[in-house]
Amino acid sequence: MKRILLTVGSIVLLSGCGIGENSDQSEKKNETVQEENQNSTEKQQNQTEQNHKPQEEKKGEANEDKLTLEAAYFNKIAEVDGKKVIQNPENILVLVNKEYGLPDGYAPADLVRPNVAFSFGDQDIEKSYMRKEAAMALEKMFTEAANHNLQLYAVSGYRSYERQVEVFNNEVQNVGREQAVQVVAVPGNSEHQTGLSMDISSASANSALSEQFGETPEGKWLVENAHKFGFILRYPKGKEAITGYQYESWHFRYVGVESASGIYENGLTLEEYFHVVEKI
Numbered sequence: 001m002k003r004i005l006l007t008v009g010s011i012v013l014l015s016g017c018g019i020g021e022n023s024d025q026s027e028k029k030n031e032t033v034q035e036e037n038q039n040s041t042e043k044q045q046n047q048t049e050q051n052h053k054p055q056e057e058k059k060g061e062a063n064e065d066k067l068t069l070e071a072a073y074f075n076k077i078a079e080v081d082g083k084k085v086i087q088n089p090e091n092i093l094v095l096v097n098k099e100y101g102l103p104d105g106y107a108p109a110d111l112v113r114p115n116v117a118f119s120f121g122d123q124d125i126e127k128s129y130m131r132k133e134a135a136m137a138l139e140k141m142f143t144e145a146a147n148h149n150l151q152l153y154a155v156s157g158y159r160s161y162e163r164q165v166e167v168f169n170n171e172v173q174n175v176g177r178e179q180a181v182q183v184v185a186v187p188g189n190s191e192h193q194t195g196l197s198m199d200i201s202s203a204s205a206n207s208a209l210s211e212q213f214g215e216t217p218e219g220k221w222l223v224e225n226a227h228k229f230g231f232i233l234r235y236p237k238g239k240e241a242i243t244g245y246q247y248e249s250w251h252f253r254y255v256g257v258e259s260a261s262g263i264y265e266n267g268l269t270l271e272e273y274f275h276v277v278e279k280i
C-alpha cells in the first residue's frame with residue numbers, strides 16, 4: 001500500500017496573493033510526504049476510475065496511486081526583476097499562477113483553431129486559438145460530449161501577452177489595482193497565454209462564464225470526463241487558497257491524459273500535483 005499525504009501548507013504560500021494565507025489550510029503544514037512500496041508505478045485507467053470518489057470524501061485520506069513525473073515537466077524558474085519567470089514555457093505541464101509568470105511576449109509556436117463550436121461563431125480571432133495538441137484533444141472532448149447530447153461552446157482560449165495588458169489595464173481603470181489583481185491575471189501570469197486553456201460554456205448556460213455553468217448537465221459532464229481527454233478543471237471550488245483564484249466552473253486546462261487522470265483521481269490542483277509527484 002502506498003501513501004502520499006499532501007504538503008498543503010507549503011502550497012498555500014505559493015499563491016503569494018494574500019488569499020487564504022490565514023486559512024485553516026496552513027494547519028496542515030506539518031503533514032509530510034510518506035512513501036511506502038516503491039513498486040508498481042503503473043496505473044490502469046479503469047482501476048483508477050473505480051477508485052474515484054468525490055473530493056469531499058478524500059480529504060485527509062491517503063492516496064493509493066503513486067504519481068511520478070519526469071523532471072523535464074517541472075517549471076524551470078529564473079528571477080527577473082524580482083519576478084519568477086518560467087524558462088521552459090512550452091512545457092505542456094507549465095505551472096502558471098500568481099507566483100510563476102511567462103516571459104514577456106511569449107507566444108506558443110503551434111497555435112491552431114480547433115474545429116469546435118464557438119460562442120462567437122466562425123470569427124477567426126485570437127481567443128479561438130489553442131496549441132495544437134490541446135486543440136486536438138478539445139475536438140475529441142466536444143465530439144464525445146455531443147454524443148451524449150451535450151452542446152459545448154468554446155468561449156475563450158489563447159490570449160496574447162499584449163491582449164492581457166489591455167484587459168488588465170481596463171480592469172485597473174474600472175476598479176483600481178487592488179481589486180483588479182483579484183479577478184484578472186497580471187500580464188504574464190495568465191494561463192490563457194500558454195495556449196493550453198479554454199473557457200467553456202453551453203447553450204444551457206447562455207454561453208456565460210459563470211458558476212451556473214457548473215450546475216448544468218454540460219458543466220457536470222466536463223468535471224467528470226475532461227481528464228479522459230487530458231483536461232482538468234483548473235480552479236476548483238474549495239481550492240481557492242491553493243490556486244489563488246476563485247472557483248471557475250468554465251476554465252479547463254490541458255495537461256495530457258496521464259497527468260489529468262492523476263490530478264482528477266486524487267482530487268488535486270495543478271499546484272498540489274507538483275508537490276506529490278515524484279521526480280524521475
Ligand SMILES: [Zn+2]
Pocket residue numbers: 192197198199250251252
Ligand atoms: Zn479562463
